[in-house]
Amino acid sequence: MFRVLPIVLLEIQLHLITALFTVEVLQPHYSANHGSDVIMGCCFPVHSPLDLTSLSVSWQRKLSELDKEVYKLNKGQEDLTQQDSAYRGRAAVLHEELKKGHSLLHITNVKLTDAGTYVCVVDYEGADYKYITLEVEAPYKRINLQERTEEGDLILTCHSEGYPLAEVSWYNERNPNVSMPANTTHELTNDGLFNIMSILRVKQSIHENYSCVFWNKKLNEKTSAHRPEVLLDKTDPSITGGKSSILFILPICLLALFLLTALVVVKVQKRKRFTNLCTQKGKRKKWRDLSKRDLDLQTKNLSVVAVTD
Structure with a gap:
């Protein structure tokens, strides 16, 4: 035991x-x-x-x-x-x-x-x-915003991937509280993410800014992409051409103004030199006239003295 x-x-x-x-x-x-x-x-x-x-x-x-x-x-x-x-x-x-x-x-x-x-x-x-x-x-961190023109209209496209399915809204600066109608579609990727694409078609205007907002309701997270006016300067041929013309004409105008200013300065300097020269010639002529007058007066005085004697 x-x-x-x-x-x-x-x-x-x-x-x-x-x-x-x-x-x-x-x-x-x-x-x-x-x-x-x-x-x-x-x-x-x-x-x-x-x-x-x-x-x-x-x-x-x-x-x-x-x-x-x-x-x-x-x-x-x-x-x-x-x-x-x-x-x-x-x-x-x-x-x-x-x-x-x-x-x-x-x-x-x-x-x-x-x-x-x-x-x-x-x-x-x-x-x-x-x-x-x-x-x-899987938040919608990266939103790809692209734009193009078609038949005078502006076509804006927002694309992103995330999870769960997000709601997409479009706004412009004139009506920031009013969502604009757009065509939004989605599909699942091999990784289980939602591939969302939203397309907005509006009349083209360089005076309006647009933005698309992805709202992930589950995560209570909003991500947005903005289309500023400067983007039109890169995509609108008419605006690009106008800016190119301005950039081309402005240096020519500045050069012409510079040459005109230089020409005026040269003319003023020539006129000043001419005036000074004329003044100097006038002084020399006056001195010669005075000298001749004095000589004549002296000669006359000598003649008077000789006769008196």
Whole structure:
């Protein structure tokens, strides 16, 4: 009986150790944008240097029909034989974090189909698991706005991809609170995104600005693209031609004005020099006349004196 007691005590100790081994989540809910990366994690107790050969880690995605294996580490060795093809090359556990007691699943290029519930399972001095949810968002961040003219009308096109399906509205600066009628269509891409295209046809005017607004109701997010007046300068041939003519004529006018100004300055300078020359000639003539008059007067005086004598 006393020989059996140590075995019973050992079993009780092992049971207590197993009962004390628990897995905890770093956070229960994660959110990621479509096309980005995400790291989800759970933690487990490590009371001594990690014995990697005794550690098994498994990440699975819970589905109603069949669970998908996302990643598996068996006794310290990576085992991807049962990994689902959707995660191949995109999902892995950060090995350097395992010694800290962290099982971190890194998924790259997140897709809409990655959303759901994941299970983190750890087997090391006991076994436990926890659930983690991942939500994937696909906001309509990039809106491509293009324009063209057709039969005198302005054709505006807004295009973007996102999820879930967004509502598209068109506005102009004169009636910012009134939505303009447009033709809006959508289709699903291979990634599960909604490819939305909205076309607005209006009478062409360079005095109005237009904008299209994508409203993602679920995310309560609005994204807009604006068509400023300057875009017409690039697309309207008549306006472009007019501006080109102005840009061509303006330098010619400035050059002509410069030459005319220079010609006037030259003429003024010539006239000034001519006036100065005439003035100088007049002074010399007057001096000569005065000199001749004085000489005649002196001669006359001498004649008078001679006669008197």
